[in-house]
Amino acid sequence: MYDQAKRSELIQFARVDAGSTVIDVYPGDGDWTRLFSDIVGPAGRVFSFVPAEVAHFKNDPVGRMRTLATEPGRENVEAVSADLVAMPEVTQQADVLWMHLFYHDLHTALMQAKGATAAHFNRAVCERLKPGGYYVIVDHAATAGRGTSAAQSLHRIEPAAVRAEVEAAGFVLDAQSSMLARSDDPHSVKVFDPSIKGETDRFAYRFVKR
Numbered sequence: 001m002y003d004q005a006k007r008s009e010l011i012q013f014a015r016v017d018a019g020s021t022v023i024d025v026y027p028g029d030g031d032w033t034r035l036f037s038d039i040v041g042p043a044g045r046v047f048s049f050v051p052a053e054v055a056h057f058k059n060d061p062v063g064r065m066r067t068l069a070t071e072p073g074r075e076n077v078e079a080v081s082a083d084l085v086a087m088p089e090v091t092q093q094a095d096v097l098w099m100h101l102f103y104h105d106l107h108t109a110l111m112q113a114k115g116a117t118a119a120h121f122n123r124a125v126c127e128r129l130k131p132g133g134y135y136v137i138v139d140h141a142a143t144a145g146r147g148t149s150a151a152q153s154l155h156r157i158e159p160a161a162v163r164a165e166v167e168a169a170g171f172v173l174d175a176q177s178s179m180l181a182r183s184d185d186p187h188s189v190k191v192f193d194p195s196i197k198g199e200t201d202r203f204a205y206r207f208v209k210r
Contacts, residue, residue: 001031001198009179011039013204014136019043020095023087023128026051026102028061030068036098037077046077047091051084053111084116088128096134097125101202103139103162107151118148122169126209135171135207137162138180140200143187155191159203171207180204 002010016022022036024046033048040046048065055062065079080090084106105111106118125135142149142156150156163173185201 006179007035009177010138010204011035013175013177013179013206014096014098015134015206016040016096016098021045021047021092023047023049023091023094023097025049025087025097025099026054026061026105027065028100030065032098032100033065033068033077034074037074040076042076044076045092047094048077048079049087049091050079050081051087051111052081053084053113053116055081083114084111085120085124087121087124091128093130094128094133095130096136097129099135099137099139101139103137104148104151104155104157107148107157109152118165119169122166122171126169126171129209131209133209134174135166135209136205137166137207138202138204140191141181141185141187141203154187154189156187156200159205162203162205166205166207170209172210173205174208175206177204177206 016036016039018041020040024033027033027048033046036046050061050065062081069077069079082090106121140156142158146158147161148157180202182199182201185196189196191200
């Protein structure tokens with residue numbers, strides 16, 4: 001999805017280093033899990049967390065991550081799954097929790113089917129991160145003023161809404177980046193639309209647990 005320069009910049013932004021413990025939430029194809037595994041090395045750990053709310057998908061997201069964890073050199077990866085808000089029960093205290101293009105889903109019917117809300121999940125993240133740990137969110141931007149209203153229909157969310165929700169859970173905004181901003185994104189079409197897929201306007205926030 002990103003060239004080497006952008007990947008490196010995102011990893012630096014996320015403050016993932018050798019020896020870090022990282023939780024990769026809803027890892028998809030596992031690309032970030034693999035990158036983090038390489039970076040944290042044998043002294044680090046990567047939890048590839050698949051929410052139970054999506055574990056039934058036909059592409060078998062849990063099985064795929066378990067297979068990834070058996071790849072040579074992936075001894076520092078553990079594939080785990082539980083209800084979204086039970087994430088702290090299947091992971092260890094972490095230095096970084098990473099959410100790539102997924103935070104908006106916290107406001108969809110699928111992820112809320114078991115009663116979990118963004119507020120519940122943000123509190124779970126705060127519980128699981130070490131003091132000084134980072135909560136890093138990259139997502140598709142919605143038009144200013146839309147708040148969370150485009151999450152279900154367009155899979156977008158207003159950056160200000162994310163910031164307000166995460167800060168309400170006790171986090172402090174540590175940094176934000178426009179490295180993935182795209183001024184040519186009309187913000188009015190679904191992120192999977194062929195006209196914009198892979199080229200959406202995205203924001204990146206790094207919050208810190210005090």
